[in-house]
Amino acid sequence: MSEAQGCGAPAGGAAVPATAAGEAIIEGHVRRAGTPLSVGYARLLNDGGEFVAEVPLGQDGGFRFFAAPGSWTVRVLVPGGASADQTVTAGYGQRAALEVSV
């Protein structure tokens, strides 16, 4: 990355370019009845259930995290309060893709 980023969310959830080498990527899309949800948040929890990161969903309902090898949980917050937890395993150089329906 050429410029320092903050701790906050990258623009538009999954819009950050993903350079997979050396990264353990967890990404996915959130849909309601097949339609992408662009208003909502994806939250990453570690294997102890602790909050690690949160990003707003992109226009296509997408999100992406750069994690480390191990087991992680993704929780989605959307208007109406619906949330869904999914557990995923990440590894360096791998891309774990999730489809979340709410």
Place this chain on the structure above:
Amino acid sequence: MSRSDVLVDADWVEAHLDDPGVVLVEVDEDTSAYDKGHIRNAVKLDWKKDLQDPVRRDFVDRRGFEQLLSERGISNDDTVVLYGGNNNWFAAYAYWYFKLYGHRSVKLLDGGRKKWELESREMVTAVPERARTSYQATVQDSSLRAMRDEVIAAIGKQNLVDVRSPDEFTGKLLAPAHLPQEQAQRAGHIPTAKNVPWSKAANDDGTFKTDDDLRTLYQGDAGLDFGKDTIAYCRIGERSAHTWFVLHELLGLPRVKNYDGSWTEYGSLVGVPIELGEAR
């Protein structure tokens, strides 16, 4: 100072967003968020372009802050209500700036943009027009900001609160998990720091926990000595502004500083002590 002096809820904002003496200000890292929709009458601050020095690593100086607020049409007598994404991280960071430069009346919208969105409240794209003002800032209040030498001197003596996630604290990750992990600096934490992730101070919807819960979290669970001075840090200083807000503004601790150099500075210093793994 009480919670109602520094925090307002969404109903309050809806009731006051047309008041002439109230200015809503959205601050996001994702600066396109405002353009897609914001609370009516809110103006925008860009945490990087507006609040950082464009050349050296520091934030906007007194004159720059005066020019910024004058150009946005904010006057010294206005009540400024800040909100933003990411559970108000950058709004809390901007709040800290307003306090550093002596603004009298500044508040956070509890829950920030996220709660507003999740409650499906009104968002607009119209940008308000505000007449230019002549804003006057005070000299930066150094009692709110920690620099690296005093952080090193505070090891083992003051409360050091590392508000990053447990995986950043122990050295498993170098950055938050939504950012690429390629930073070159060392991983770990400042010796004797307690790890109290900022997220423990917030509910899922981004609102702050109750004062009693917050006191239990920092004093009971983490073992902070509230009689000592406290320095909070994270990676670049905005998550720790969130914790600074909790400790200084909500709980009323008198001597709390935010170390905005944070881990990106400390983890790159030559020769300073670093601890890996769990807190000792």
